[in-house]
Amino acid sequence: MSSIYPASDKRVGLDELVSHVKDGDWLAMGGGLSSREPMAAIRALIRAGRKGLKVVGSAHGIDIDLLCGAGAVAHTAESYVGFEQDFGMAPNYRRACESGAIEVADSCCYTVVQQLRAAAYGVPFLPVRSMRGTSFEAMHPEYLPMTCPFTGDELLLVPALQPDVALIHAQYGDAHGNLRIEGPPVADILSARASKKVIATVERIVTNDELQKLGGANVPYFYVAAITEVAMGAHPTACYPFYAYDRPHTARYYEAAKAGADAFRTQYLVPYVLDCADQAAYLARIGGETTQARLASWNEGTEAWQQLYAEVA
Amino acid sequence: MAVHCTLGEAMIYTLARTIEDKTLVFHGFGSPLVQLAMHVAKRTHAPDMVLVAGATYGLNPRPPFLTPTSNDWVLDRSAEACLDIEELFDLGASGRIGRMFLSGLQIDRFGNANVTRLGRDSLDTKLPGGGGGCNLSCDVERITLWTTAHRSMPDRNGKRRYRIVEQCDFVTSLGHHGVDGRTRTQLAHRGKGPQWLVTELGLFDFDASGHLRLCALYPDTTLDQVAESTGFPLVVADKLGTLPLPGAEVIAIIRALDPLGVHVKELQLPDRARRFSDAVFMNTLNTSDAIQ
Numbered sequence: 001m002s003s004i005y006p007a008s009d010k011r012v013g014l015d016e017l018v019s020h021v022k023d024g025d026w027l028a029m030g031g032g033l034s035s036r037e038p039m040a041a042i043r044a045l046i047r048a049g050r051k052g053l054k055v056v057g058s059a060h061g062i063d064i065d066l067l068c069g070a071g072a073v074a075h076t077a078e079s080y081v082g083f084e085q086d087f088g089m090a091p092n093y094r095r096a097c098e099s100g101a102i103e104v105a106d107s108c109c110y111t112v113v114q115q116l117r118a119a120a121y122g123v124p125f126l127p128v129r130s131m132r133g134t135s136f137e138a139m140h141p142e143y144l145p146m147t148c149p150f151t152g153d154e155l156l157l158v159p160a161l162q163p164d165v166a167l168i169h170a171q172y173g174d175a176h177g178n179l180r181i182e183g184p185p186v187a188d189i190l191s192a193r194a195s196k197k198v199i200a201t202v203e204r205i206v207t208n209d210e211l212q213k214l215g216g217a218n219v220p221y222f223y224v225a226a227i228t229e230v231a232m233g234a235h236p237t238a239c240y241p242f243y244a245y246d247r248p249h250t251a252r253y254y255e256a257a258k259a260g261a262d263a264f265r266t267q268y269l270v271p272y273v274l275d276c277a278d279q280a281a282y283l284a285r286i287g288g289e290t291t292q293a294r295l296a297s298w299n300e301g302t303e304a305w306q307q308l309y310a311e312v313a
Numbered sequence: 314m315a316v317h318c319t320l321g322e323a324m325i326y327t328l329a330r331t332i333e334d335k336t337l338v339f340h341g342f343g344s345p346l347v348q349l350a351m352h353v354a355k356r357t358h359a360p361d362m363v364l365v366a367g368a369t370y371g372l373n374p375r376p377p378f379l380t381p382t383s384n385d386w387v388l389d390r391s392a393e394a395c396l397d398i399e400e401l402f403d404l405g406a407s408g409r410i411g412r413m414f415l416s417g418l419q420i421d422r423f424g425n426a427n428v429t430r431l432g433r434d435s436l437d438t439k440l441p442g443g444g445g446g447c448n449l450s451c452d453v454e455r456i457t458l459w460t461t462a463h464r465s466m467p468d469r470n471g472k473r474r475y476r477i478v479e480q481c482d483f484v485t486s487l488g489h490h491g492v493d494g495r496t497r498t499q500l501a502h503r504g505k506g507p508q509w510l511v512t513e514l515g516l517f518d519f520d521a522s523g524h525l526r527l528c529a530l531y532p533d534t535t536l537d538q539v540a541e542s543t544g545f546p547l548v549v550a551d552k553l554g555t556l557p558l559p560g561a562e563v564i565a566i567i568r569a570l571d572p573l574g575v576h577v578k579e580l581q582l583p584d585r586a587r588r589f590s591d592a593v594f595m596n597t598l599n600t601s602d603a604i605q
Contacts, residue, residue, distance in 0.1 A: 031384075032368065032384050033342055033368055033382055033383055033384040034382035034384055034385065035368075035382075035384040035385065058398060058444065058445070059342055059368065059384075059444050078442060079442050079443065079444050079445065080342075080441050080442040080443065080444040081441055081442060082343070082441030082442070083382075084342055084343030084381070084382055084383060085343045085344070085345065085381075085578055085579045086343075086381040086382055086575075086578065089439075089440070089441055090441065093439070094438075094439045097436065097439035098436060098437075098438065098439050104430070104436060104439065106429050106442050106443075108443060108444070108445055108446070108447035108448045109398065109402055109444055109445030109448060110402035110405065110406065110445055110448035110449075110452075111447075111448060113398060113399050113402055117399070128406070128448065129406060129451065129452065129502065129503065130405075130406070130447065130448040130449075130450075130451035130452050130502065131447055131448065131451065132451070132491070132493075132500050132502070133451070133484075133487050133491025133492060133493055133495060133497070133500045133502075134425075134447050134450075134451075134484045134485065134486070134487050134491065134492065135429070135481075135483040135484045135485070135492055136447055136485075137492075137493070138492070153501070154500075154501060183369075183386055183389070184368065184369045184370060184371075184384060184389070184395065184397075185397050185398075186384070186397075186398060187398045189397065190397075190398065190399055238384075238385060238386070240386045244385075244386075245380075245382060245385060247381060247382075302377045302378065305377070305378075305387060306377075306378050306572065306573065309380055309381055309573055310573060311573075
């Protein structure tokens with residue numbers, strides 16, 4: 001069953017926000033690849049020692065990899081976790097999958113969409129035409145073949161998947177919990193409708209009047225259980241229009257992760273996550289206002305934007 | 314003799330030529346060669362194609378430059394409209410997507426591709442996963458496969474690990490024969506399956522049985538090179554062509570769109586140095602064209 005969250009003021013601190021996630025929960029992560037992933041909340045989840053999480057999503061990167069590097073994940077139903085052609089495979093995710101620490105049950109984007117839709121629609125399953133004949137059928141014995149009673153078409157039924165929590169980072173929100181996501185929503189709005197609850201970080205909490213002026217909410221407040229204002233809350237992924245993707249930081253992350261579990265712990269997990277009591281400490285650690293100004297400079301024009309992604313010598 | 318173009322530009326041109334005008338074409342993430350190929354097609358022979366950008370799902374965007382990652386606001390600048398993930402995949406399921414590009418860490422002789430795991434019965438190496446490639450490989454009208462790592466060099470013990478293999482360890486995206494023994498026709502999927510495979514060594518199509526068939530080489534590759542890098546005996550077309558190289562207009566489009574050289578990173582190190590001269594370009598103008 002799904003609930004609604006009618007409270008009038010849902011603003012909480014970051015640690016209280018992530019306390020909505022329990023050990024072993026199914027988690028749908030917002031954003032995707034190098035964009036708008038809820039990184040500050042993920043760091044808080046790791047500091048809180050959350051374990052055994054099951055993750056479902058479409059195309060993810062550093063968010064899932066960092067959770068894996070911290071030993072917080074037990075099951076993956078992601079369709080992609082990696083750093084594209086730029087850096088390559090996700091080292092912590094790969095280690096966790098190969099060591100058996102994580103149960104690997106890869107999914108595919110439309111399958112995830114149909115499973116989340118089924119949860120949002122309140123039905124136990126939905127069909128897909130695709131996937132038949134691929135190795136996903138053997139990997140997922142819970143998918144069941146069916147002959148359509150109307151047309152005779154062969155279909156594959158995929159069960160509803162209702163995440164316990166959708167963890168979303170949006171540009172704007174209000175105290176009531178309305179969220180405004182700007183740019184590609186990825187699967188966030190669908191995840192919000194499918195999950196038992198949404199918890200959200202936002203760059204700015206504004207009044208509902210201001211939210212209307214910005215274009216209005218695309219996740220209505222009653223899905224949202226708690227909201228926290230966290231500036232730079234998606235760093236090192238992008239959250240336009242506030243800041244672009246921090247490629248140099250991600251390169252450092254990747255080098256540390258690639259060097260092995262121990263190196264990752266000492267070179268990244270401890271200094272950037274465990275040793276930073278809060279987002280303010282993290283922002284100081286990544287270079288404070290200088291870094292923030294660099295990432296905000298995309299707005300100065302094409303040349304400045306391009307410069308953010310140029311190879312560092 | 315003056316340098317005419319790079320191998321990367323030749324691959325982009327070959328990929329672009331697999332796109333028909335007036336079709337809806339989608340690229341996934343992590344595929345700059347394909348992104349560039351779609352923009353080349355849109356700006357040359359396929360002005361009425363519906364270009365859907367991977368990750369942002371922007372329609373007909375005009376990005377000022379290519380970024381190293383796919384979900385970046387740079388890439389949906391000037392888009393006419395944007396889709397979300399549900400609508401994009403619904404377009405596939407309802408038969409509206411005309412072409413999609415897919416790759417794999419293994420691609421087998423029937424065009425099945427694997428990006429999920431190495432190890433047939435157990436997980437030896439976890440690969441990143443296929444995104445929506447599995448669904449789209451079944452639903453989309455036509456597929457162009459590509460890889461930049463066809464070349465397989467022997468290791469210290471003389472053993473080769475092939476990219477183009479007899480059989481995939483795991484079938485993430487469907488080619489012409491399913492793992493359950495059924496052909497794509499018997500599976501009755503909407504899509505007709507892979508039509509082309511573009512590699513850094515040559516171009517393949519598929520014969521009537523759905524088996525890969527080499528149909529063209531680059532001006533600097535040989536049949537022997539392709540054969541020794543392929544994990545099964547080659548089937549070769551009756552008339553083996555030479556791939557035409559892009560003209561000045563196409564090269565200019567690519568260089569203007571990718572000032573950071575993002576696509577170069579998709580190529581293996583030895584291929585980043587491959588160049589074709591003006592003389593080679595002139596020669597290829599008169600060769601038979603494998604893509605009609």
